[in-house]
Amino acid sequence: MATSNPVLRYLESRKNLTGSACGVVGLALTFTGAAGSLWPVVVVGLYGAGALIAPPERPPAPEFPDAAEQLDALRADFTTLRGYLAEVELPPAAAGRLTELDSLVEALLAPGWVSDPEHLHVLARAVRQDMPEAVDTFVRTRWWSRVTSGSEPPERHLERQLTALHAEMSQIAAALQDAEEIRQRTHTAYVEGRVQKHRPPKP
Template identity: 55%
Template sequence: MPGSAGHRPFSAAGPYWPVVAGPYGAGALVAPPERPPLPDFPTLSARLGAVREDFGKPAGYLAEVDLPPTATEGVHTLSRIVRQDLPEAVDSFVRTRWWTRLTPGQKPPERHLERQLTVLREEAEHLASALRDAEVRRQETHTRHLEERGG
């Protein structure tokens, strides 16, 4: 039956339904929209695991390549940075940071970590530069050999 109480919207509120429904509608307009979920970034542990895995990948590759002596020395230096120097720098930072909380007023361990990472970066950059220079000389030598051979 059209017009019966069972079929009218907000029939329980009777003629006052705008007064009852109005605040709900206004609240929906004033309330902030639903936020999208935050991006699912990997945890620090997962990122460290990925870095450790990445450091392991070159070892298999380098084991299959016959490297010249200068590059072998470079692999040794890089290996020392990755396997010894970098973990030691981070570990000493973590341990010192804990103790620094108990004895405030000392030089922040972050400064030492930053300095150590800067030194390691500079060492890696020097290594990369030396290897690049060695490869440039090797390429130039090969070019001269081909030019002399041809004529």
């Protein structure tokens, strides 16, 4: 961890360490008599030269959670979302679409499947934003629709939103399926090619 004290920070810097190493060389030249009476100038000069040629300080790159860690956090949020959805009363059609969407998201969040950053982003947006917002907006709008008339039934919008989200999740599932099929075909070609390579020639 980098210190906040500027003096200590310089003492630990590459410039000071490289300059000190070069200064030690100057002291060695002094002890051998090679520097002569100008040894202070030689030591200081070598220290300065070392500080100049030292590579610049590079701040440590930020560390972000990898795909596995992101999925762990997303699964925890999905569990929280499920607890909220279990308390909401939905019309049968919307409830059925939500169940289908829930099952698909659960499958996508299983360990070992999704690792693509874009897929993770879409999943996180669905769990943390789209699904809870769709249901919460329905609950609020339904309350007002009971005291007013003439507007489109809020459950119809909810069904459309859940259908669109299911289609978006299905695209991720299809991409995963395509990737696994390519992986399978590649491995088949590899195994068959290896067998063909080591097959003894016919007499």
